[in-house]
Amino acid sequence: MPWYVIRTKPQHEVKSAQFLEKLGVEVFCPVITEVRQWSDRKKKVTVPLFKSYVFANLLEKDRNMVFQAPGVLSFLNWLQKPAIAKDEEIDAIKSWLKNDRLDNIKVNRLQPGDEVEIKSGKLANKKAVIKEVGNKKLKLILTDLGWTLTANIQDLV
Known part of the structure; x- marks a missing residue:
């Protein structure tokens, strides 16, 4: 369904x-x-x-x-x-709300407008556009839904 x-x-x-x-x-x-x-x-x-x-x-x-x-x-x-x-998108939102740690993430001078591809997890091979890069948060636009999501990056290495 x-x-x-x-x-x-x-x-x-x-x-x-x-x-x-x-x-x-x-x-x-x-x-x-x-x-x-x-x-x-x-x-x-x-x-x-x-x-x-x-x-x-x-x-x-x-x-x-x-x-x-x-x-x-x-x-x-x-x-x-x-x-x-999609089920994967609902599952990803649920996972983010549980504050699951993101593993194997590498951040290299991301700029607004850059297109990124999610390499692993429930949204593997999905593309997103970076809207904003902050000290502790990263705002992404999921192009499939047209929504902006905010991910905490303070604990990322």
Whole structure:
């Protein structure tokens, strides 16, 4: 079954995903923990990794059931077809969220605009374009999805 990309109203990602799970749909709503600063305190909050998007593993014939969930707007389309995320891409996002260490990585003066090929792991032989290179983070554009991902590089050798 393919992973469809579903567009939601802003700040409805988690609620929509929970409702879809109750309907029996396999849903993936990646979340991260951020530290937010208020005038009197700091607080850790859980926020969606992709604002206004969730992933649903569905058969083509079951696609309309997602509209029963509050906050679901539509399917994301790519070239007039519903956007589909590959299993390897979903697995890679899950792996990154678990903070798995990246092994056998060598960084040599990477520049924005450089095209890189991932040599091993779940996204082996996939190409990405470097958007930004920072001291501790590297932003990549996965050309297949058109999304920007940030990888921590502080622990890389």
